[in-house]
Amino acid sequence: MTATLSTPLSARLSLTPKTTKAGLLDGAWWPRSRDLAAELPSLVAALDGRLGRITRVLVNPTHWPVVPHKVPVTGHIVHVGWFTEQDPDKMILLSYTVGRCDLLVIPPETEPDAAARLMAAAATPGGVLTAGALMSDEAGTGRRMRAARSSEDAWETDGGSARPPRRHPVVGARMIAMPGSMRR
Template identity: 70%
Template sequence: MTATPFLIPARLALTPATALAGLLDGAWWPRSRDLAAELPPLAEALEHRFGRITRITGNPTCWPLVPHKVAVQGHTVHVGWFTEQDADKMILLSYAVGRCDLLVIPPETEPDAAARLMSAAALPGNVRAVGALMTDEAEIGLRIRNADRSEDARQAEGRTAATPPQHPVVGARMIELPWYLRR
């Protein structure tokens, strides 16, 4: 009897199956840049919704090894590499459903940033392109780091945290909308 290798589950966020179609079907946060190791758990996680993944396309700039075939659960997934494709996007194809477009979050991304990106990419009806999501996240990360530095400086000076601005309705406080809800 042949032992099946243990697969660590893929870190994946998908739009709800009944959701409005958007530019992306979700996001994937691989643990490494080794596609041969990362693709089997991803294909397994997608199989229940998209069927057996038979082909993928990606941009080779983010992957140090660029295999043209990867063994996945007893079958072979063919890999096409296209420098014209967005470096942070992977397209997975199956005979059953067709196509699944995923934002690929770099493995070295901080967990909080990855969580924000996964949520944004999995929003129903998302019309933001991969590049826009990645750029927005970089700006948000910068704002968070600057806010943390400001808070540290206030605490070092013995001041308390800034209070949120008062809302025009007496007693209510304004809160900042998440970045993906702002216009």
């Protein structure tokens, strides 16, 4: 079971339970914007009780238009570093108390259903998927779901049904068309 923390003014965050085996990720965060200076204080506040004082955050600048060097949070300053070698879909938070916390960062424009799936997957105890793998899996799922919806829409607007199967002329059983068969 995962711990999900979300209120209108708090960070949208899902974390693995404290008593489970470690995985590649410690949970997921779904910020409301790409403004790191505005989003980071609520994330740090939400993690304060679990991780202690967060002192550093490491991100890949790919998804953050501006990466500030320092962000003021309640009672202290968080130093922010960036590395292009880091997975662009992951954020690393460091604290004196716990050490390190790796979070999947879900893009703010993600649809709520997809974000819920990603948050649950990232908070799975002992998870072996990286942040990038989770995001590409979800992207594939999203494409397949959109294709299925579009097929359903085409089906509904195209008459909604195929021709019924033909009956065998002698027995009355349904005939199954064989590949390459052109009978009408």
